[in-house]
Each structure stands twice: as C-alpha cells, then as structure tokens.
Amino acid sequence: MPRWLLAFVVIALPVCALPARAQEPIVNIYNWTDYIDPGVLADFTRETGIKTRYDVFDSLETLEAKLFAGHSGYDIVVPSNEPTMSRLIRAGALAVLDRDRLPNWKNLDPTLMRRVLSSDPGNQHGAIYLWGSTGLGINPARIKALAPAAPMDSWALLLDPAWAKRIAPCGIIMMDSAIDVVPSVLRYLGRSPDSADAADLAAVSKALMAIRPFIRTFASGGALEALATGEACLAMDYSGDVSQASARAREAGNGVDVRYVAPKEGAEIGFDMLAIPADAPHKDAALAFINFVLRPDIMARITDATHYPNAIPATRALVRPALLNDPNVFPTDAEVKTFFTIGASTPTADRARTRMWSRFKAGT
Numbered sequence: 001m002p003r004w005l006l007a008f009v010v011i012a013l014p015v016c017a018l019p020a021r022a023q024e025p026i027v028n029i030y031n032w033t034d035y036i037d038p039g040v041l042a043d044f045t046r047e048t049g050i051k052t053r054y055d056v057f058d059s060l061e062t063l064e065a066k067l068f069a070g071h072s073g074y075d076i077v078v079p080s081n082e083p084t085m086s087r088l089i090r091a092g093a094l095a096v097l098d099r100d101r102l103p104n105w106k107n108l109d110p111t112l113m114r115r116v117l118s119s120d121p122g123n124q125h126g127a128i129y130l131w132g133s134t135g136l137g138i139n140p141a142r143i144k145a146l147a148p149a150a151p152m153d154s155w156a157l158l159l160d161p162a163w164a165k166r167i168a169p170c171g172i173i174m175m176d177s178a179i180d181v182v183p184s185v186l187r188y189l190g191r192s193p194d195s196a197d198a199a200d201l202a203a204v205s206k207a208l209m210a211i212r213p214f215i216r217t218f219a220s221g222g223a224l225e226a227l228a229t230g231e232a233c234l235a236m237d238y239s240g241d242v243s244q245a246s247a248r249a250r251e252a253g254n255g256v257d258v259r260y261v262a263p264k265e266g267a268e269i270g271f272d273m274l275a276i277p278a279d280a281p282h283k284d285a286a287l288a289f290i291n292f293v294l295r296p297d298i299m300a301r302i303t304d305a306t307h308y309p310n311a312i313p314a315t316r317a318l319v320r321p322a323l324l325n326d327p328n329v330f331p332t333d334a335e336v337k338t339f340f341t342i343g344a345s346t347p348t349a350d351r352a353r354t355r356m357w358s359r360f361k362a363g364t
Contacts, residue, residue, distance in 0.1 A: 096125060105291075138152065174219075
C-alpha cells in the first residue's frame with residue numbers, strides 16, 4: 001500500500017479505534033518542590049488505576065502565572081491560602097469541590113480549616129494539605145565563627161546590614177519571592193504585614209537594598225540543598241525545607257549542622273491547599289486524589305517525608321515520634337502565638353511590590 005494511502009487510512013480512523021492507552025485515566029499534579037512522598041503517587045495508581053503526572057514549582061509567582069494564563073492542563077494545584085488561593089478564587093480560576101465525593105474530608109481539623117475561611121469562604125475550593133512557617137535556616141557554628149554576637153533568634157540576622165555583611169562570606173540565600181519576603185520584612189520593621197502604603201513599601205525597599213550586596217543568590221527550593229551541603233550558612237526559607245535540609249545533612253554525615261529559626265519578631269504561617277483548577281481536564285481523578293491524600297495513613301507518610309505538619313489530627317499517632325516532638329515541625333503553642341498570617345492583597349499593591357522586587361533583585 002502506498003505511504004500516502006496508509007496515512008489517509010490512519011487519519012480517517014474513528015476516535016473509538018484509537019489505542020486504549022490514549023484513554024487511560026490520569027491526574028496531572030502541580031505541587032511545590034520536595035513536597036510529597038513519591039511512594040504515595042505509586043500507591044494511588046496501584047489502588048485506583050489512575051496514573052499521575054507530577055510537576056513542581058518553587059514559588060507562588062510561578063504557580064500564579066501558570067493558572068492565570070489558563071488551560072494549564074493541571075488537575076491538582078497546591079496554592080498557599082494567602083495571597084494566591086484567594087486571588088485565584090476571585091478570578092474564578094478554581095473549581096468548587098464536590099464534598100459528596102470527598103468522604104475523607106471528615107478527617108480534617110475543623111479548627112485549622114476555620115483559619116483559612118477568610119481566604120476560601122465556606123471552605124468551598126480547597127482542603128489543607130500541609131502548613132508551616134517562613135523563617136531562617138542557619139548553620140550556627142559557621143555564623144558564630146564570623147559573628148560571635150550575632151542575634152541568632154531575630155530577623156536582624158538577615159535584615160540588619162551590619163550582621164549580613166559579617167555573615168556574607170559563608171553564604172546568604174534569599175527566597176526568590178516577593179509574596180513570601182515582603183510581609184516578613186514589614187513585620188520586622190514594625191509595620192503591618194498587609195500594608196500597601198507607599199511609605200511602608202519604601203521602607204521595605206530601603207531595608208532590602210541595604211543587604212543586597214551581601215546576598216549570594218536567590219532561590220526557594222534550591223536553598224534546601226545549599227543548606228544541607230554547607231554551601232550556605234543562612235537562608236530565608238520554609239520551616240519544613242530547613243528541617244529536610246537538616247535531615248539530609250545528618251544522613252550525609254558531612255558535619256553540617258542546620259537548624260530552623262522562627263524569628264522572635266514573628267514568622268509568617270501559611271497553609272498550602274489542595275485545589276482543582278476550574279478548567280481541569282480530569283476533575284473526577286482530581287477528587288479521587290484529594291480523597292486519597294486525606295486518609296490519615298497517607299498524610300502521615302507525607303509529613304514524614306516532607307517534615308511539614310498536616311491538618312489531620314489522626315496522623316499524630318502515625319507520624320514518626322522524632323518529628324512529632326520537634327517544635328520546628330510541630331511548633332509549640334507559645335511559638336504559634338508569635339506567628340502571623342497575611343490577608344488578601346490588591347492588584348495595586350501587587351504591582352507595587354513586583355516593581356520593588358525587580359529593582360531589589362537587579363540591585364538598582
């Protein structure tokens with residue numbers, strides 16, 4: 001048969017004649033870097049027959065750009081409750097969850113779910129996946145060797161240029177996200193973390209520009225490895241990432257000591273949410289995945305792997321005791337009282353912060 005005729009026959013085949021594998025169920029997941037137990041994905045496929053495609057992002061800006069552009073192709077996304085999830089909800093970018101399809105919703109802590117009501121009224125669009133705080137990852141010995149009197153419990157360790165200058169030789173990493181950084185700087189300066197006031201943002205810009213010469217690099221997910229290997233001695237990062245870095249350093253036996261600090265001025269607490277994009281191509285598979293993850297045995301494994309606490313009380317009996325008793329993973333009530341949350345931001349404030357952040361990164 002001539003090649004052109006064969007091509008015509010193939011093109012003319014009806015959809016029902018396509019190979020069965022083209023119709024295989026799948027769920028496309030977009031989650032943070034180092035934020036799941038890979039075995040959970042394999043077990044989900046084994047139990048449900050639904051395959052997974054798993055992509056990662058390392059900043060809220062990246063996630064927002066993907067979803068606001070539309071037609072991302074993802075079925076599960078994991079935005080932080082503020083400011084990203086509330087923005088996505090206002091834009092109509094997230095689907096309302098069919099709670100009748102989520103029997104394991106009953107496992108969620110109602111007290112924690114109430115904490116995200118301001119972002120997601122009625123808890124209609126998301127379930128808490130994991131949560132944690134934003135603070136400092138430090139290598140105490142290396143910092144003290146350069147600055148014996150450095151304030152190890154304060155944002156000043158990073159944001160006071162006198163200390164940043166002394167610590168710079170052993171490597172300082174800044175989070176590559178205005179969304180995460182600006183509220184903490186505002187808090188350190190004694191301003192409202194939600195402020196969009198021009199004078200407050202000018203103060204943030206001044207504070208950041210003062211330490212810009214001493215920042216080695218900008219990273220989010222990449223800071224974990226740099227801390228674990230000793231490439232950096234100070235990083236602004238998420239609590240669970242620092243805890244993972246500490247564990248990796250111990251496993252490597254490289255003599256690197258990594259610790260997490262929730263600064264005394266206050267650390268931002270955030271909740272990462274399991275959500276479904278409004279235009280998700282496989283909503284049924286997405287609901288099956290969320291319900292699977294909300295099982296205590298599955299969520300306990302995720303906490304063990306990521307070093308982040310979850311919102312399912314029944315996992316307390318299943319999580320490794322070393323993590324359960326680590327206040328950097330499960331903070332004490334006294335620590336939680338010092339934490340702060342942020343509210344929804346406005347487009348005007350977002351644009352101002354983005355412009356300021358671009359100048360800061362460029363050093364101009």
